[in-house]
Amino acid sequence: xxxxxxxxxxxxxxxxxxxxxxxxxxxxxxxxxxxxxxxxxxxxxxxxxxxxxxxxxxxxxxxxxxxxxxxxxxxxxxxxxxxxxxxxxxxxxxxxxxxxxxxxxxx
DNA sequence: ATTCTGACGTGGG
DNA sequence: CCCCACGCCAGAA
Numbered sequence: 434x435x436x437x438x439x440x441x442x443x444x445x446x447x448x449x450x451x452x453x454x455x456x457x458x459x460x461x462x463x464x465x466x467x468x469x470x471x472x473x474x475x476x477x478x479x480x481x482x483x484x485x486x487x488x489x490x491x492x493x494x495x496x497x498x499x500x501x502x503x504x505x506x507x508x509x510x511x512x513x514x515x516x517x518x519x520x521x522x523x524x525x526x527x528x529x530x531x532x533x534x535x536x537x538x539x540x
Numbered sequence: 541a542t543t544c545t546g547a548c549g550t551g552g553g
Numbered sequence: 554c555c556c557c558a559c560g561c562c563a564g565a566a
Contacts, residue, residue, distance in 0.1 A: 440563090459549055467561070470562065474547085
């Protein structure tokens, strides 16, 4: 919906991430047709902070590392949320990343 | 208006 | 294998 901009597209994808799954910034960016604009995805997440409907905690970098956890309230809030969904996280690193990975294209 | 930074990713040395 | 630099776009100072 709406090509209002890169942001809205990112939101649309992130909102569609199923529970217990995660995706990477690059995957979303690539899905949008801008594999080099992965940074924008993260930036969009920053703006998404205002939109509680955006599970930004389900979006991590291509390493499966919780890089953005620093932007959340606490220190383990992001990790807690992920673990709450069944995702195992150790030292800010998602375990079985390939297993919990969700490809926007799969939608 | 200009400059810099920022939740990334990929490639080159 | 590790380190550095580039690209992308947008928002804030």
